[in-house]
Amino acid sequence: MWDGTISFSLxxxxxxxxxxxxxxxxxxxxxHRADYSPLARRMFCPEHEQIxxxxxxxxxxxxxxxxYLPVTDEELESVSPERSRTIEIIDFIDLDEVDPxxxxxxxxxxxxxxxxxxxxxxxxxxxxxxxxxxxKFVMVERExxxxxxxxxxxxxxxxxxxxxxxxxxxxxxxxEAKLEAVEKKRMERxxxxxxxxxxxxxxxxxxxxxxxxxxxxxxxxxxxxxAPVLEEEEGEGPADLVAALxxxxxxxxxxx
Amino acid sequence: xxSGTIWKGSIHFGDSHVPVKLHSAVKQERIQFHLLHRSDRVxxxxxxxxxYENIPVPAExxxxxxxxxxxxxxxxxxxxxxxxTPESSRMIEVHEFVKSGQISPLFLDHTYxxxxxxxxxxxxxxxLAELLRGMDxxxxxxxxxxxxxxxxxxxxxxxxxxxxxxxxADEVLTAASLELQEIDxxxxxxxxxxxxxxxxxxxFEPRKFVNEHQQRLQKLIDTKARGEKVVxxxxxxxxxxxPDELLQALEASLKKAA
Numbered sequence: 001m002w003d004g005t006i007s008f009s010l011x012x013x014x015x016x017x018x019x020x021x022x023x024x025x026x027x028x029x030x031x032h033r034a035d036y037s038p039l040a041r042r043m044f045c046p047e048h049e050q051i052x053x054x055x056x057x058x059x060x061x062x063x064x065x066x067x068y069l070p071v072t073d074e075e076l077e078s079v080s081p082e083r084s085r086t087i088e089i090i091d092f093i094d095l096d097e098v099d100p101x102x103x104x105x106x107x108x109x110x111x112x113x114x115x116x117x118x119x120x121x122x123x124x125x126x127x128x129x130x131x132x133x134x135x136k137f138v139m140v141e142r143e144x145x146x147x148x149x150x151x152x153x154x155x156x157x158x159x160x161x162x163x164x165x166x167x168x169x170x171x172x173x174x175x176e177a178k179l180e181a182v183e184k185k186r187m188e189r190x191x192x193x194x195x196x197x198x199x200x201x202x203x204x205x206x207x208x209x210x211x212x213x214x215x216x217x218x219x220x221x222x223x224x225x226x227a228p229v230l231e232e233e234e235g236e237g238p239a240d241l242v243a244a245l246x247x248x249x250x251x252x253x254x255x256x
Numbered sequence: 257x258x259s260g261t262i263w264k265g266s267i268h269f270g271d272s273h274v275p276v277k278l279h280s281a282v283k284q285e286r287i288q289f290h291l292l293h294r295s296d297r298v299x300x301x302x303x304x305x306x307x308y309e310n311i312p313v314p315a316e317x318x319x320x321x322x323x324x325x326x327x328x329x330x331x332x333x334x335x336x337x338x339x340x341t342p343e344s345s346r347m348i349e350v351h352e353f354v355k356s357g358q359i360s361p362l363f364l365d366h367t368y369x370x371x372x373x374x375x376x377x378x379x380x381x382x383x384l385a386e387l388l389r390g391m392d393x394x395x396x397x398x399x400x401x402x403x404x405x406x407x408x409x410x411x412x413x414x415x416x417x418x419x420x421x422x423x424x425a426d427e428v429l430t431a432a433s434l435e436l437q438e439i440d441x442x443x444x445x446x447x448x449x450x451x452x453x454x455x456x457x458x459x460f461e462p463r464k465f466v467n468e469h470q471q472r473l474q475k476l477i478d479t480k481a482r483g484e485k486v487v488x489x490x491x492x493x494x495x496x497x498x499p500d501e502l503l504q505a506l507e508a509s510l511k512k513a514a
Binding site: 004005007008009010011012013014018019020021022023024026028029030031032033034035036037038039040041042043044045046047048051052056057058059060061062063066068069070071074075076077078079080081082083084085086089091092093094096097098099100101102103106108110111112114115116117118119120121122124125126128129131134136138141142143145147149151152153154156158160161162163164165166167169172173174179180183184186187188189190191193194195196197198200201203204205206207210211214215218219222224225226227228229230 | 269270271272279280281282283284285286287288289290291292293294295296297298299300301302303304305306307308309310312313317318319320321322323324325327328329330331332336337339340341342350351352353354355357358359360361362363364367369370371372379380381382383384385386387388391393395396398404405407411413414415416418420422423424425426427428429430431432434436437439441445446449450452453454456457458459460462463465466467468469470472473476477480481486487488489490491492493494495496497498499502505506508509512513
């Protein structure tokens with residue numbers, strides 16, 4: 001996914017970024033009605049009316065409608081050369097000070113060869129001191145502010161929102177309110193009665209369970225269809241590039 | 257001011273109902289790139305292509321299948337799937353309360369600010385916020401919004417209530433999945449490491465950090481748009497600290513920090 005170094009002061013640890021989250025959503029493949037062949041997402045040029053292979057795809061910034069400025073990976077990496085291969089911890093902070101509103105997406109860092117001992121040290125020391133490391137790093141075309149935290153002996157890295165992305169909340173909370181003593185007492189009793197240990201495994205996605213039920217029912221009622229066998233492997237270039245492009249497209253689509 | 261109301265509902269636990277409005281707490285704006293065809297710089301679109309025939313397939317010829325084994329699919333009708341969407345409701349049901357600190361940050365997803373719904377006479381909002389703050393508690397709750405069921409944590413921030421969506425347990429990978437090997441680190445190294453981290457500790461001031469990369473990226477785009485040449489810089493790489501030099505590096509770091 002991403003290989004680089006995490007550093008604090010004069011210590012540098014080679015690490016790989018790995019996923020900490022996998023979507024639990026049940027996924028369906030989109031198939032061609034005519035032959036049940038699975039469909040693949042490909043980039044299509046409306047001008048040439050053809051599928052464009054990854055090596056003919058470039059990135060562009062829209063200067064004006066329909067006018068694009070091409071930007072290469074080398075140029076993008078050149079924007080912040082000190083951060084594209086290095087997660088440099090600038091400060092350590094008390095983990096409790098981080099307002100959860102800042103948390104965005106979690107990853108794990110896994111040690112690469114030779115880095116295991118320093119990795120273990122950093123994880124253990126942050127656990128003992130209840131500290132997190134604050135760092136900045138750049139991946140593809142984005143710079144992330146991240147918190148590196150110790151998690152069950154491993155290092156997790158959570159991307160944080162920038163403070164300018166956190167919307168002000170003024171005007172939402174009620175002004176100095178006079179509290180209703182009776183209501184408060186009643187609520188407090190409920191809260192105490194309902195207090196438990198945090199155990200996320202207790203909660204399942206009800207939607208997902210219903211989908212599984214549906215699929216199990218259908219399995220009994222209808223036979224699965226068979227997709228035609230492909231003659232050769234899809235010669236679409238390196239798979240990771242396709243995945244990376246799809247990732248970029250998702251980000252484009254998710255733009256609010 | 258925060259963004260507009262995105263959803264309205266009512267927090268429910270015990271005998272209490274607290275009507276609230278949800279507002280997004282976060283807004284991301286980033287420079288976006290598009291994918292172009294190298295030869296003519298035409299913007300590309302995504303298209304679904306039949307892997308067998310290698311032709312674009314229009315939406316009306318697309319069907320959904322669940323892969324039961326390799327190459328075998330159970331065809332699922334969209335109308336059948338529609339039946340599995342949760343019933344819409346306006347209830348944010350609190351199932352239990354936990355200590356806030358017990359919730360691992362890996363579970364937290366997206367935060368919403370809750371506003372008391374003043375269209376309905378809303379007692380309880382301020383009382384609940386004060387209780388959750390005082391007891392350092394979070395309510396674990398579920399609700400349905402935009403045809404999706406959510407799991408979330410209800411927490412207080414000052415006098416305000418906030419709701420943070422949470423990932424389901426099976427969506428969060430455990431640290432054990434990394435299969436890290438046990439490695440001995442000496443007490444001396446741990447002691448110096450702890451001293452060093454304490455030396456380097458500062459208050460969390462997110463305002464200190466701006467997205468410099470975004471500003472530099474804009475500069476790069478402006479430079480290129482003027483037709484000027486861009487100097488390419490190589491990414492900096494650091495030499496990993498070898499295990500037998502770790503203690504030395506820690507001691508040198510501590511000396512530097514002092």
